[in-house]
Amino acid sequence: MATEDARYRQSSQYRLWSFTPSHLSALREKTNTLARTQISNRLRASSPPVDPLPDFLSPAEEYSLLTFFTVELLRAAAFCQLPTDIQATAAIFLRRFYVTNSIMTYPPTTLLKTCLFFGCKAEGYYMRLQKFAEKFPNTTGEEVIAAEYVLCQGIRFAFDVRHPFRALEGAVMELRRLGDFDDDRINKAHKRTRDILKFSPLVTDAYFHYTPSQIMLAALSMADEGLVQRMMREAFSGEGESAKDKVMGAIQSCRAMMEQEPPERMADYWGTTESKNMIKPLNRMLRKCRDPDRVDLIALQKARREQAQQKTKPKPGLKDDGAVLGVSLEEERESKRRKVASKTDDVFGPPL
Incomplete structure (x- = not known):
């Protein structure tokens, strides 16, 4: 019989989301560097181009914001009266996502709502999308689920979270x-x-x-x-x-x-004047240096759907049977319909 430790080592949490401190730090630095490069290129290519470029968040500053938004997620989960396991799963989803995605690329204020709603799904807790969205000001159901697939990709489709x-x-x-x-x-x-x-x-x-x-x-x-x-x-x-x-x-x-x-830090620090003074300048920096192509996740999702639909259309070089025979499929269908109609006035066609 496998021991508990052996079973845990087979889990996605251990295989995909366990790191040494140095490895995790290197991943976050790499994510931050890639985001700086990509966002710089997009800002230079925008109309009008952004010059000079804004100051970008450092990995340490991103981590401070991640901690802040994790606390905000826990506050929102408590406000929604979600069970403890769902609160914990949603928080871990958020932290996993921002290992390989930068806070400058995808807006954390939107992602934390998506993590909460998807955490309900992952833990088998049913909640209607519209009812969930109504708990947050100026939030639509479409906004909540717009980043679901992006989230799933970011957490590498590892939905099982083992809690203590x-x-x-x-x-x-x-x-x-x-x-x-x-x-x-x-x-x-x-x-x-x-x-x-x-x-x-x-x-x-x-x-x-x-x-x-x-x-x-x-x-x-x-x-x-x-x-x-x-x-x-x-x-x-x-x-x-x-x-x-x-x-x-x-x-x-x-x-x-x-x-x-x-736990006392939830009330004694986070949400106090001291923490707000620490977070405010970081939020100002974030507003200036975020990815312009990923601010609106609803528009991004629609663009990806349209792109996917275009890929499924038949290529111009490929011909259907009607084209090969010199007649289009629509013309062939219309011809058959007229032949049937000429044989009988019955709207349902001739007798069998």
């Missing part, structure tokens, strides 16, 4: 089985850990670097270090200290990352 919430429930059951702690302590740690998991790993890169169980244990460690130490002693009782130290190293590294964005 189920692992937490298993850990709580194991702690109760061990019987070393009273229920009040376990319940308090359970609630605190769940609050952490609903925010901290979603607005950081934890999902790109760590497994769901490592993320869960890191969050539990933030809530109550003693509980994690007890679980580790039980799990590695016969395997030696080296294996235990390796796992604890990953847990502590993940914890350090998530401690940069504890």
Whole structure:
């Protein structure tokens, strides 16, 4: 029987969306460089051409905006009263998309709505498009779904997102089985850990670097270090200290990352004057340096559909049977219709 770790390694989350910190940083730098080049060329070719070119966002500035829009997505998800799993899936979709797509290329204010709606689909939660669109000001259903295919391409059609919430429930059951702690302590740690998991790993890169169980244990460690130490002693009782130290190293590294964005930051920082002063100049830069061909995603989707329809039309060099015989198909059909009509006045044709 395959172990849980072996099953996770077969998932698209591990195969397509797990990176070392250096690899993820290199991908974001490459995405930023490509976006600068493409947008520069389009601005120079516009009418009238843009000269001088605007200042472009750096990879670090893009990451700051990504964190901000991830928080905005979580606020919108809470406003829409979406379940926790959908909120988390939508947030991960947004962060995956902007690994290989620049915020300067596709507008994040639109993409976060698309991620939320598509997150409902991915988690099997039905919501009518129009009802969803009505929850946001100045938003149409067409705008919400205009970027769906672009989103699917950006996340490499990997719709399965493994979350740490189920692992937490298993850990709580194991702690109760061990019987070393009273229920009040376990319940308090359970609630605190769940609050952490609903925010901290979603607005950081934890999902790109760590497994769901490592993320869960890191969050539990933030809530109550003693509980994690007890679980580790039980799990590695016969395997030696080296294996235990390796796992604890990953847990502590993940914890350090998530401690940069504890749940309290949602109210204590994001949305305050301090965060607004940090984001405002970045948003001003974004408005000046965004891709002019991808600002209107509805128009872009229509143009792509028209292009696809033109590709499906028969090529001028190919002739149908009627053309080969010297008569068009329409003329041939009309001739047959007249012959039938001349034999009978019955509008349904002659008797069988």
